[in-house]
Amino acid sequence: MSSYDGGCAHVHTHADHDPIDNHTCHCSVCKRVTGQPTTHVVFFKHGDLAAEGGPMKRVPFNDQNPDGPLEICICEECGTPIMLDDKQGRIRAVVPNLMGFSAEMPATYHAFYDPAxxxxxxxxxxxxxxxLRPDFVWPQPS
Known part of the structure; x- marks a missing residue:
């Protein structure tokens, strides 16, 4: 078990439990949201990643599916993306290079690769x- 910290000057995120998934994402939504050709995404169990500090604005992760389960939490003061929050209470996710994480969390596989x-x-x-990797099991809501 390790400790992971991220966020911005106004909102601090932290987890004292290891991630449950850690991948390089190739999906079109991540590409559209981040502007990156691939996105390093780290999943924590919902209750394992906490956020403290200033207020956060929530916006749909996928603007083409605004009622989907994931929301991006953004610091209202500086506009920094803080984390992805699952409205179903299963996971919270971070993109380390965009959300202030410096801890080593190397991706273990490539997800959502589409040869087309x-x-x-x-x-x-x-x-x-x-x-997602074939053995990944979504955690129960917290």
């Missing part, structure tokens, strides 16, 4: 899946 995009299949030795 024309992007070459990753060949860095990590497994590549069309979705």
């Amino acid at each position: 995009t024309g992007v070459p299949k990753p060949d860095d030795g990590r497994p590549v899946y069309e979705g």
Whole structure:
């Protein structure tokens, strides 16, 4: 077990439990939201990642599915994205390079790779899946 810290000058996020999933995401939603060709995403059980401090604005993660389960929490003071919050209470997720995390949390696989995009299949030795890793089980809501 390790300790993970992130956030901004106004909102502090922290977890004292290891992540339950850690992947490089290739999905179109992550590309659209972050502007990155791939996105390093880390899932924590919902109750394992806490946020303290200033108020946060919540916006749908997927603007094309605004009623979906994930919301982006953004610091109201500085506009920094803080975390993704699952309205169903299963997970909270962070994008370490955008959400102030410096701890080593290397991705263990590639998720949501779609060969139809024309992007070459990753060949860095990590497994590549069309979705989340096959053994991933969504945690029960907290």
